[in-house]
Amino acid sequence: MLIHKKMKTVIFLVMAGLFIQSACSQVNTKQVMGTTDTSGLKVVRTDAEWKKILTPAQFNITRLKGTERPFTGKYWNTFEKGTYVCVCCGAVLFRSDTKFESGCGWPSFYEQDSHANIKLRRDTSYGMIRTEVVCGNCCAHLGHVFDDGPPPTGKRYCINSDALKFIPGKQP
Ligand code: FE
Numbered sequence: 072m073l074i075h076k077k078m079k080t081v082i083f084l085v086m087a088g089l090f091i092q093s094a095c096s097q098v099n100t101k102q103v104m105g106t107t108d109t110s111g112l113k114v115v116r117t118d119a120e121w122k123k124i125l126t127p128a129q130f131n132i133t134r135l136k137g138t139e140r141p142f143t144g145k146y147w148n149t150f151e152k153g154t155y156v157c158v159c160c161g162a163v164l165f166r167s168d169t170k171f172e173s174g175c176g177w178p179s180f181y182e183q184d185s186h187a188n189i190k191l192r193r194d195t196s197y198g199m200i201r202t203e204v205v206c207g208n209c210c211a212h213l214g215h216v217f218d219d220g221p222p223p224t225g226k227r228y229c230i231n232s233d234a235l236k237f238i239p240g241k242q243p
Pocket of ligand 1: 157158159160161162206207208209210211
């Protein structure tokens with residue numbers, strides 16, 4: 072009877088171990104999908120840590136490469152003077168004087184503020200070839216950039232509101 076009990080305990084511990092290992096593997100896979108390359112980043116956090124800082128919508132956009140529905144984000148129609156920073160790490164990304172009305176329903180800019188704070192990556196998801204825009208500081212997914220913007224750059228940085236935090240006021 073005692074041996075039987077011990078066997079049950081051993082089986083339970085083995086099963087629990089396998090479950091924990093499986094759960095960790097899933098988290099790691101998710102992290103790799105969300106941040107394919109963490110080398111050179113100034114801010115690196117686990118998904119659990121990001122979830123404590125971000126709202127579910129912000130986490131979905133920035134860490135899981137989600138896209139908010141057009142004309143629903145808080146900044147698509149904002150044209151006040153100010154600075155747009157990364158909602159995850161606070162890096163300065165865009166300024167209001169490069170924001171324009173694109174009609175696409177997402178905040179649109181024709182130029183990034185700092186080429187050090189933004190990185191571009193080839194994105195072949197959903198059967199399309201696009202250029203993904205990510206924060207160079209923390210690897211947050213921001214949106215995509217297209218070649219149909221206005222002069223002087225001809226670029227349209229199509230960015231999710233939930234990836235941004237707007238700081239109103241005079242731009243430095
Ligand atoms: Fe960032």
